[in-house]
Amino acid sequence: MALELTAARPYPALLDLPWSTPLEEWPEEILAALPRGISRHVVRFVRVEGRVMAVKEIKADIARREYGMLRMLRRLGQPAVEPVGVVAGRTTMAGEPLDACLLTRHLQFSLPYRAMLSQTLKPDTAQRLIDALAVLLVRLHLSGFWWGDVSLSNTLFKRNAGEFAAYLVDAETGELHDRLSTGQREHDLDIARVNIAGELMDLQAGGLIGEEVEPIEVSEQIMTRYRTLWEELTKTERFETGDRWRVDERIRRLNDLGFDVGELDITTDIGGTEIQIQPKVVDAGHHRRRLLRLTGLDVEDNQARRLLNDLDAYRAATDRQNDDEELVAYDWLTKIYEPVTRTVPASMRAKLEPAEIFHEVLEHRWYLSEKQGHDVAIEDAIVDYVDTVLPTKPDEKAVVGVDTESIPVRARTD
Amino acid sequence: MATVTYDQATRVYPGAETPAVDALDIAIEDGEFLVLVGPSGCGKSTSLRMLAGLEEVNGGRILIGDRDVTDLSPKDRDVAMVFQNYALYPHMSVADNMGFALKIAGTPKAEIRSRVLEAAKILDLEPFLERKPKALSGGQRQRVAMGRAIVRSPQVFLMDEPLSNLDAKLRVQTRTQIASLQRRLGVTTVYVTHDQTEAMTMGDRVAVLKDGILQQCDTPRRMYDHPDNVFVAGFIGSPAMNLLDVPVADGGVKLGSVVHPVERGALSGAGQRVTLGVRPEDLALNTDGQGIPVEVDVVEELGADAYVYGHTTVDDDQLQMIARVDGRTPPEKGSTVYFTPKEGHVHLFDPESGARLGD
Numbered sequence: 093m094a095l096e097l098t099a100a101r102p103y104p105a106l107l108d109l110p111w112s113t114p115l116e117e118w119p120e121e122i123l124a125a126l127p128r129g130i131s132r133h134v135v136r137f138v139r140v141e142g143r144v145m146a147v148k149e150i151k152a153d154i155a156r157r158e159y160g161m162l163r164m165l166r167r168l169g170q171p172a173v174e175p176v177g178v179v180a181g182r183t184t185m186a187g188e189p190l191d192a193c194l195l196t197r198h199l200q201f202s203l204p205y206r207a208m209l210s211q212t213l214k215p216d217t218a219q220r221l222i223d224a225l226a227v228l229l230v231r232l233h234l235s236g237f238w239w240g241d242v243s244l245s246n247t248l249f250k251r252n253a254g255e256f257a258a259y260l261v262d263a264e265t266g267e268l269h270d271r272l273s274t275g276q277r278e279h280d281l282d283i284a285r286v287n288i289a290g291e292l293m294d295l296q297a298g299g300l301i302g303e304e305v306e307p308i309e310v311s312e313q314i315m316t317r318y319r320t321l322w323e324e325l326t327k328t329e330r331f332e333t334g335d336r337w338r339v340d341e342r343i344r345r346l347n348d349l350g351f352d353v354g355e356l357d358i359t360t361d362i363g364g365t366e367i368q369i370q371p372k373v374v375d376a377g378h379h380r381r382r383l384l385r386l387t388g389l390d391v392e393d394n395q396a397r398r399l400l401n402d403l404d405a406y407r408a409a410t411d412r413q414n415d416d417e418e419l420v421a422y423d424w425l426t427k428i429y430e431p432v433t434r435t436v437p438a439s440m441r442a443k444l445e446p447a448e449i450f451h452e453v454l455e456h457r458w459y460l461s462e463k464q465g466h467d468v469a470i471e472d473a474i475v476d477y478v479d480t481v482l483p484t485k486p487d488e489k490a491v492v493g494v495d496t497e498s499i500p501v502r503a504r505t506d
Numbered sequence: 507m508a509t510v511t512y513d514q515a516t517r518v519y520p521g522a523e524t525p526a527v528d529a530l531d532i533a534i535e536d537g538e539f540l541v542l543v544g545p546s547g548c549g550k551s552t553s554l555r556m557l558a559g560l561e562e563v564n565g566g567r568i569l570i571g572d573r574d575v576t577d578l579s580p581k582d583r584d585v586a587m588v589f590q591n592y593a594l595y596p597h598m599s600v601a602d603n604m605g606f607a608l609k610i611a612g613t614p615k616a617e618i619r620s621r622v623l624e625a626a627k628i629l630d631l632e633p634f635l636e637r638k639p640k641a642l643s644g645g646q647r648q649r650v651a652m653g654r655a656i657v658r659s660p661q662v663f664l665m666d667e668p669l670s671n672l673d674a675k676l677r678v679q680t681r682t683q684i685a686s687l688q689r690r691l692g693v694t695t696v697y698v699t700h701d702q703t704e705a706m707t708m709g710d711r712v713a714v715l716k717d718g719i720l721q722q723c724d725t726p727r728r729m730y731d732h733p734d735n736v737f738v739a740g741f742i743g744s745p746a747m748n749l750l751d752v753p754v755a756d757g758g759v760k761l762g763s764v765v766h767p768v769e770r771g772a773l774s775g776a777g778q779r780v781t782l783g784v785r786p787e788d789l790a791l792n793t794d795g796q797g798i799p800v801e802v803d804v805v806e807e808l809g810a811d812a813y814v815y816g817h818t819t820v821d822d823d824q825l826q827m828i829a830r831v832d833g834r835t836p837p838e839k840g841s842t843v844y845f846t847p848k849e850g851h852v853h854l855f856d857p858e859s860g861a862r863l864g865d
Contacts, residue, residue: 132593132671154671191673245593270520275559279580289610290595298597308610 098159099177099195105141106195111182114190115149124198124490137198144198144490145176152180152192154264159194161263168235169375171228172260173199173248199259201251201445203491205244205291208256209301218292218301218310220256224249225288226317227350228258229280230325231376238276240265243287251444251488253394253451281318285311325351328370333360339369346371350393352378386421387429391447398451399429428470435474440482442489453477508661508694510534510557514566517552517718526552528718529566534711537692539685540723541709543699544741549718550698551666557696558664559583570661586660588668594639594647601626601635604653611658618657625656628690648680652687663688663695669704681708702742706730714738732853736860739783739853745813745828747783750798751820751857754780759854764796766847772854772864780863781855786813788851789829791837797846800827805836812836814843 095111110118115134124137124144134149150158155178162175174197182190205221225247232239239246239260246262269276292307325346331338343353354373360366379396383389391399406424407413432453433446444452457473511534517527527549534540542550555561557568559580567576575583594603605622613621626632629649639647655663668684669677685708688695699705705712706726713723714737722734733739739747753760754776758767761782773780789798800816812833817824829845837843854863 151671151673243593273560273562275561275580279558279560282581286607286610287593290593290598290606293602293606293609294595294597297595297599297602300597311610 094181095179096181097177097179098156100163100175103140103176106177106179109138109140109147111179111193112185112190114184115147115193146173146196146198148194148196149191150194150264152178155180155192155194158262158264158266161266161268162196164268165232165235165237165260165263165266168237169377170232170235170237170260171257172263173197196261198490199248199250200490201448201488202248202259203250203488204248206295206300207491208249209295218305219313221249221258222288222310222313223317224252224256224258225284226314226321227376228260229284229314229318230321232260233272233277233280233322234325234374236269236271238267238269238272239263239280240267240283241287242280242284244291245287250392251395251448252392253398253448254455255394257392257394277322281315284314284318288314321349324349325371325374328368330366330368333365333367336367339367342369342371346374347378350378350397351376352381386418387425389425389429389447391445395447395451398454399447402428402450402454432470432474436478436482440478442487443482443485444488449477449482452481456481508571509536509569510540510662510694510696511569512553512557512566513569515553515556515563515568516565517549517556517561518564525564525718527556527715530720532713532720532723534694534696537694539688539695539697539708539710541697541699541705541712542715543702543705543712544715544721546700547717548715550700550715552718553715554664554666554696554698557583557662558585558587583662584660585662585664586655586658588652588655588663588665594650596638596640599636599638600631600642600650603639603650604631604657607654608657621657621659622653625653628656628687629653644676645679645683649683652684656691659693661694663693665695665697667699668697669699684708703744706742712742714741716741732862732865733783734862736781736783736855739855743785745786747785747853748789748825748827748829749855750782750784750818750825751779752782754778759852761846762796762798762844764846766852767849768852768854769864776854776856776863779857781857781860782847783853783855784847784851786828787830788848789827789845790848791829791831792844792846795844797844798827799842799844800829801842802837802839805839807833807836809833816843 097106099106109122115136118136122138124139136147137144138147159175159178162172165172166174176195176197178192178194180192182192184190208217208221221244225242225244228247229239229242241262241264246260248259248261249256250259289307289311292301292305292310295301296303296305296307329338329342339356339358346353351374353371354375355371357370357372359368377393379400380391380393383391383396383400386403389399403421403424406428407420412420429450433450436449453470453474456477457468457470460468460473460476512530512532515527515530516525518525530553532540542553544550552561556563559575559578563576567574569575570583570585598606601622604625605618608618608621622635623632626635629652631646631649631653634642634646639650642650669680672680681704697708706729709726711723711725712729714721714729716737722729722738729738729742733742736749740749754773755765758765759780759782798818800814800818802814802816804815806813806815810833811830814829814831814837816827818827827845831837855861856863
């Protein structure tokens with residue numbers, strides 16, 4: 093059978109990869125790193141036309157299904173890895189059939205949880221990963237996506253102004269419905285809890301995280317975090333007709349959580365004395381969209397919030413409350429944000445994304461100001477940051493190699 | 507252990523005009539292995555998920571034992587979805603890989619140990635309990651994954667196309683393992699597949715669904731020998747049953763030049779024509795040129811047997827025919843041969859409703 097490539101965008105260099113060799117035996121020189129993580133399948137990272145791509149070997153029908161599912165999730169604006177294509181019809185030189193391969197683009201500056209946790213960052217890193225995963229799960233569930241295999245392994249994390257933003261990596265078991273039943277959501281949560289506990293226990297057994305982490309306690313937090321957020325986003329509120337300000341307040345509360353209200357169901361009772369509101373459609377990315385509109389910068393939501401706060405501070409400091417927001421934003425971008433992020437020497441640009449660096453510089457300025465007992469200018473803060481802080485950070489632009497390995501249950505004939 | 511009862515269970519998706527599962531009635535016995543099978547979109551997965559608590563039930567009830575679980579959340583049903591997660595943890599021992607879910611559930615350590623040991627015995631994994639998964643063979647790793655479900659000792663195992671991502675060879679191997687394991691454990695199991703061979707080889711009973719409606723629920727043998735309607739007749743069996751539209755004659759049905767005798771009772775409800783079904787192994791070559799004329803397209807030689815793939819012409823329509831013949835003297839490709847059904851091995855169906863005629 094002829095090699096069959098399904099791809100949204102053609103990458104001619106894809107055809108040069110050794111498709112007639114089982115993925116496990118691909119030569120090291122074409123791999124971007126020796127990857128691993130817990131996976132049911134063989135997964136490798138390769139460099140194609142200057143991009144890092146993940147290649148997963150699975151049966152053709154499953155590969156095509158997952159490819160379609162990832163495309164659908166991207167179209168729905170969900171945070172998921174970008175599918176590149178499916179290569180099917182593979183055979184060895186001897187004519188033996190090989191499984192198909194699903195290709196996805198590696199998410200720049202993202203990190204697998206194992207890398208995050210074993211870097212021994214702040215002690216509450218595990219907690220913050222769970223928080224990010226809870227937000228992801230709520231977003232997916234709101235869009236009608238049932239994951240079926242929620243786990244830290246199936247998620248990638250990006251820095252998000254000190255917090256993390258989670259991206260779905262594996263949609264193999266996923267299903268898209270019009271709306272999820274409570275049972276489906278609960279099942280996903282249960283899967284998440286068991287997987288997270290297992291993953292943390294495994295890291296502990298391997299000595300990669302300390303004994304002070306309580307895998308079961310941490311894993312249970314996915315349930316509480318998820319439920320709190322779900323409730324806040326979807327609950328119905330009732331109040332007297334006179335209290336209309338509560339509609340605004342609800343919207344503001346959702347905005348604070350990083351969500352926008354796309355549709356709000358407002359009903360009054362027959363007597364007209366009581367109003368009931370329930371958000372029908374909520375979209376994540378409130379701050380992100382606002383920043384994008386004002387400055388053209390596309391960053392994670394918390395980073396956007398941080399940048400917007402600085403923009404507001406700049407506006408107040410320059411006494412331009414009456415000017416057009418867009419004009420002030422343009423000045424802030426060219427006079428503050430870009431000079432700061434451009435100060436980072438090229439040799440250190442693979443360490444963190446510009447928006448995360450900006451966030452860290454703001455933190456650093458606060459720290460310096462407190463130490464010196466007076467305000468430190470951001471221009472001085474960035475210089476000190478680049479001298480003292482940034483060099484100690486690892487490169488995170490393309491972290492794909494982690495010191496673990498895949499244990500495919502999919503047996504060969506041994 | 508428990509029985510499972512679908513009592514007029516119905517699932518209608520919002521906005522859909524017809525139910526995805528329509529008034530399903532199945533009583534599954536304690537310890538039984540029931541397979542739900544049918545083509546894509548038939549409602550088999552939805553039926554399983556209704557039992558798991560993942561799909562709402564819009565009408566009727568579902569019982570596990572005597573307990574009505576229709577409105578219970580998945581985790582309160584004491585069922586286990588098997589094989590949803592194959593991942594094994596590399597740093598944990600086999601014992602921990604099998605038992606960690608119990609730890610999460612707060613089961614006391616001593617009990618975890620004894621349940622893991624018990625499961626390991628059943629799965630022939632006892633000597634490997636302290637090893638890491640890496641040191642195991644593929645088949646052993648798969649048994650560890652099964653062990654994760656077994657130690658929970660649920661009342662019902664649920665499996666939704668668990669073999670779909672395995673290659674053909676491993677699929678057959680694992681199929682046998684699951685079936686024999688289920689018999690040793692005696693846990694009521696509901697298994698979903700689209701593959702009728704898998705259904706027939708694994709199930710104590712098989713339930714065939716189409717368009718959300720249960721067509722037949724029987725033992726594999728009964729299903730094969732006595733399909734209730736023309737859909738089941740065509741769906742169960744590989745190669746498939748030959749189905750021909752034939753005229754009714756005095757004392758039987760007319761097949762080409764001969765009248766194949768059929769019991770009078772079988773034809774009492776029939777009109778001018780019936781759908782005749784005959785399995786490939788129930789056709790005999792007729793050397794006198796009597797019966798159904800078949801032009802041979804392909805002969806598939808399997809050693810002892812050979813399958814003849816050909817076609818016959820009925821009212822200008824070409825119908826595919828498959829027959830099993832003696833492997834030593836197969837007919838030649840391109841020749842025309844005649845087949846007659848073996849006595850007592852034909853199935854008759856109403857050409858309109860598709861329902862079985864006669865017994």
